[in-house]
Amino acid sequence: MEWLDAVTLARIQFAFTVSFHIVFPAFSIGLASYLAVLNGLHLWTGKEVYLTLFNYWKKIFAVAFGMGVVSGIVMSYEFGTNWSVFADKTGPVLGPLMGYEVMSAFFLEAGFLGVMLFGRARVGPKLHFFATAMVALGTFMSAFWILSVNSWMQTPAGYAINDVGQFIVEDWFKVIFNPSFPYRLVHMLLAAYLTTAFVVGSVAAFHLLKERKRMGEPGAVPSPGSHEATRVMFSMAMWMAAIVAPIQIMAGDAHGLNTLAHQPAKIAAIEAHYETQKGAPLVLFGIPNAKEERIDYAVKVPYLSSLILTHSLDGVVPGLKEFPVADRPPLGIVFFAFRSMVGIGMLMLCVGLWSLWLRYRGRLYDTPLMHRLAVLMGPSGFIAVLSGWIVTEVGRQPFTVYNLLRTADSHSPIDATAIAFSLAAFVVVYFSLFGAGVYYILRLMRSAPGVGSGAADLSIHEPVRAAGIVPGSTLAAKTTQTGVTGSRGDRT
Structure with a gap:
């Protein structure tokens, strides 16, 4: 397949x-x-x-x-x-x-x-x-x-x-x-x-x-x-x-x-236009029919596609038929x-x-x-x-x-x-x-x-609390200044 x-x-x-x-x-x-x-x-x-x-x-x-x-x-x-x-x-x-x-x-x-x-x-x-x-x-x-x-x-x-x-x-x-x-x-x-x-x-x-x-x-x-x-x-x-x-x-x-x-072909697909049109309508909704090359049950607003894309009511909007099928x-x-x-x-x-x-x-x-x-x-x-x-x-x-x-x-x-x-x-x-x-x-x-929660930096105080140190104490202040040291002396 x-x-x-x-x-x-x-x-x-x-x-x-x-x-x-x-x-x-x-x-x-x-x-x-x-x-x-x-x-x-x-x-x-x-x-x-x-x-x-x-x-x-x-x-x-x-x-x-x-x-x-x-x-x-x-x-x-x-x-x-x-x-x-x-x-x-x-x-x-x-x-x-x-x-x-x-x-x-x-x-x-x-x-x-x-x-x-x-x-x-x-x-x-x-x-x-x-x-x-x-x-x-x-x-x-x-x-x-x-x-x-x-x-x-x-x-x-x-x-x-x-x-x-x-x-x-x-x-x-x-x-x-x-x-x-x-x-x-x-x-x-x-x-x-x-x-x-x-x-x-x-x-x-x-x-x-x-x-x-x-x-x-x-x-x-x-x-x-x-x-x-x-x-x-x-x-x-x-x-x-x-x-x-x-x-x-x-x-x-x-x-x-x-x-x-x-990329005009992309625009033609976006607008669902098979035919190149002057004063093209905007297709609000419809069901694409690729076999018949049309949009079934289309709900359209006249001239609006041309107005949006060319800023003119009678502007030309390309259709997909302008391009080879491939x-x-x-x-x-x-x-x-x-x-x-x-x-x-x-x-x-x-x-x-x-x-x-x-x-x-x-x-x-x-x-x-x-x-x-x-x-x-x-x-x-x-x-x-x-x-x-x-x-x-x-x-x-x-x-x-x-x-x-x-x-x-x-x-x-x-x-x-x-x-x-x-x-x-x-x-x-x-x-x-x-x-x-x-x-x-x-x-x-x-x-x-x-x-x-904005008053504290978790990177400092979470290890401090985990070590049983009360924030605000002298030991806590010293720990904050020097960092919490692991067994190898790495600062964490």
Whole structure:
């Protein structure tokens, strides 16, 4: 069967692993910046609540960051095992870019991550803030290089092809800053910030509802520190949603115009147009009929597709029939994934605008319906990111390097049975390992931000308590200054 051949199985395996991987960077990029903001606000204002929130979210960041690193390493090996022809032909261009990501982004993150997680009491607040900012910068640099790699595959530039069919670099600036790169970078970073905002808002809303329920019980006493931290957390998340969601929509519009210029077949699939049309309607929903090359049961808005894509009511929008059948992307997957992404984006905008209205009326923390919606919106950013990547990657098919290298010509000479067994192993391991990690993150989120938890650095006081030393005593002070020494004299 066609779906059991080596190429299809290799594509399924990579799609499976990248789908697991992308949710962790999308979360950790935004969360690292959020931690830097919290740390900076505490340093600037001296308010305990910001440090409490920092210590609450840094544990979650550490787990998500670790799972992102592990899941990302696997994909590098897949290039060699399943896509060796692609790796050989594009290696002179993409290899250095991925190396730059390791040398700049990963080294920066790894160098300062330990200080951010455990070193506040040792290095002081200012250097600790610097370390947190460097981790956030590292996540940005990682996104920069990886998106440069992916964007070059979408809109290749600055290259030549040598005698053995390899892509070689003629202009590094054009390779890195290829035509679609700025749009993809902005779109992905904003998606990461929105993803984090709605996770943070969901956790805060959960604890607001929980506190509201608890206060309805007889004899309940408010917990001021935790309640204040939850309110600040929810307020910051809703500010981010209200500000970033409209910007993301504008960035998406610019990205769409760029895609129309460089990947018109992808736009034709997104818009579900088989025929090239002047004054093209926007297909809100329908059932793609590939055999008859039409959209059944289509719900359309006249002229809106042309208006969005060309900013003119009578603009021309290309159809799939403009391209050979062998060069067309699968319409159905792209069509539905795009509408999922846009639908979630519009819902995010509505939540952000509603939060502004409630904030204006002084009801942001006293509207249970809003809080329930915020809880439900927690995973929305992940779904939108996955949908967006499906549009990006499936919409590029049938090419790995757009219009230059076909997917069918990129795979390794490997037996389908071997790929099937490794795919089955990946499914078992990923769901077990990362399922446990996600479960642990949810367990951490289920606990409210601790009262006064920002005052202590666990890296110092947990070993102190374990040694039976009372914090605040003379011995504790000396231990804090010198570190806790193991049997070999190693500081821990």
